[in-house]
Amino acid sequence: MKKSDVYFTDFQATMTENLPQKLARLLQAADMRRIDMHNKFVAIKLHFGEPGNLAYLRANYARVVVEQVQRLGGRPFVTDCNTLYAGRRKNALEHLEAAYVNGYNPLTLGCHVLIGDGLKGTDEALVPVGGEFVREAKIGRAVMDADVIISLNHFKLHEQTGFGGALKNLGMGCGSRAGKMEMHDSGQPEINQALCAACGLCARNCAHGAISFNADGKAAIDSARCVGCGRCIGVCSADAVAGRFNETNERLSRKIAEYALAVTRGRPHFHITLARDISPFCDCHAENDRPVVPDVGMLASFDPVAIDVAAAALVNAQTPLADSLLGQAGAGPGQDYFTALHPTTDWRACISQAVKMGIGSTEYNLIRLK
Numbered sequence: 001m002k003k004s005d006v007y008f009t010d011f012q013a014t015m016t017e018n019l020p021q022k023l024a025r026l027l028q029a030a031d032m033r034r035i036d037m038h039n040k041f042v043a044i045k046l047h048f049g050e051p052g053n054l055a056y057l058r059a060n061y062a063r064v065v066v067e068q069v070q071r072l073g074g075r076p077f078v079t080d081c082n083t084l085y086a087g088r089r090k091n092a093l094e095h096l097e098a099a100y101v102n103g104y105n106p107l108t109l110g111c112h113v114l115i116g117d118g119l120k121g122t123d124e125a126l127v128p129v130g131g132e133f134v135r136e137a138k139i140g141r142a143v144m145d146a147d148v149i150i151s152l153n154h155f156k157l158h159e160q161t162g163f164g165g166a167l168k169n170l171g172m173g174c175g176s177r178a179g180k181m182e183m184h185d186s187g188q189p190e191i192n193q194a195l196c197a198a199c200g201l202c203a204r205n206c207a208h209g210a211i212s213f214n215a216d217g218k219a220a221i222d223s224a225r226c227v228g229c230g231r232c233i234g235v236c237s238a239d240a241v242a243g244r245f246n247e248t249n250e251r252l253s254r255k256i257a258e259y260a261l262a263v264t265r266g267r268p269h270f271h272i273t274l275a276r277d278i279s280p281f282c283d284c285h286a287e288n289d290r291p292v293v294p295d296v297g298m299l300a301s302f303d304p305v306a307i308d309v310a311a312a313a314l315v316n317a318q319t320p321l322a323d324s325l326l327g328q329a330g331a332g333p334g335q336d337y338f339t340a341l342h343p344t345t346d347w348r349a350c351i352s353q354a355v356k357m358g359i360g361s362t363e364y365n366l367i368r369l370k
């Protein structure tokens with residue numbers, strides 16, 4: 001297997017080089033400029049963080065990437081797609097507000113913020129995959145319309161996938177709501193009637209006549225009619241509609257890999273991972289517990305598989321912080337921390353599926369910068 005180059009540097013800053021400058025140097029060393037960005041739309045895919053979570057990446061890092069793209073003549077925008085679960089990022093208006101609250105706006109970034117799958121999470125492109133698990137991926141249209149994709153990933157542990165890195169940011173993160181449902185479950189949402197306010201909005205938005213009401217006006221979904229578009233999730237202000245999240249973690253991980261293929265195939269892509277504030281759970285949580293290991297560093301690569309494998313190895317080489325969930329669980333050197341903390345997860349399934357689909361390599365040269 002051909003080795004991919006993964007560039008790495010730590011978070012040590014000096015009086016003459018701060019962290020944004022160091023990240024810029026890393027991107028230059030990793031030769032991001034090999035991508036022809038002149039007059040191209042460049043999607044920078046990241047996670048704005050659920051409000052309340054403080055482990056997500058600061059907008060300052062994204063600004064560095066934006067400036068590098070602009071220097072190369074590209075037209076960058078920062079993007080993410082709506083969530084499947086109820087929260088503050090489930091439609092474009094709330095999602096933009098969450099991004100602004102967390103510091104992502106044109107002033108801080110130097111470019112615009114676009115929600116990739118539109119107002120209600122239904123603006124999607126159908127991308128043929130022909131995978132083992134996914135025939136046709138449903139990807140946010142703005143993401144697919146971009147000429148170049150850059151993933152800017154916050155590396156952290158994850159309760160369903162072991163960790164979240166490049167492949168997860170691309171595969172799950174770029175899925176429209178229907179795409180996220182396809183990865184997470186049977187592809188149809190359900191309604192919690194205890195939360196339903198009987199407003200009728202979901203039925204008015206359902207183009208397939210799949211929503212009916214009981215005598216109390218509470219909504220229910222007819223699975224024979226529902227096509228899993230997810231529009232009803234985005235319109236329900238009572239957060240009564242949600243995905244079922246009933247897929248196994250192994251199949252979820254493999255589907256994520258196949259979605260990542262849909263996002264990257266046939267166009268230039270580049271990946272940046274910041275392994276800091278390595279929290280035990282996803283940034284979708286509205287809180288973040290203490291980091292489980294010390295900050296590790298910044299990585300950059302053309303290969304989303306290699307960068308994930310390299311980041312995982314660097315994290316596993318750390319000693320768990322004693323007062324963290326990982327430390328309290330008794331994990332120590334030599335263990336795989338991702339499965340130690342989240343035993344039902346299978347991050348290697350995502351990696352092996354990505355390799356099988358030809359996305360990248362698990363073999364890499366780690367090129368360390370001072």
Ligand code: SF4
Nearest residue numbers: 196197199200202236
């Ligand atoms: S939009 Fe939400 S609150 Fe309104 S009827 Fe549908 S499920 Fe109930």
Ligand code: SF4
Nearest residue numbers: 206226227229230232
């Ligand atoms: S997910 Fe199903 S019930 Fe909801 S709007 Fe789409 S088709 Fe209708």
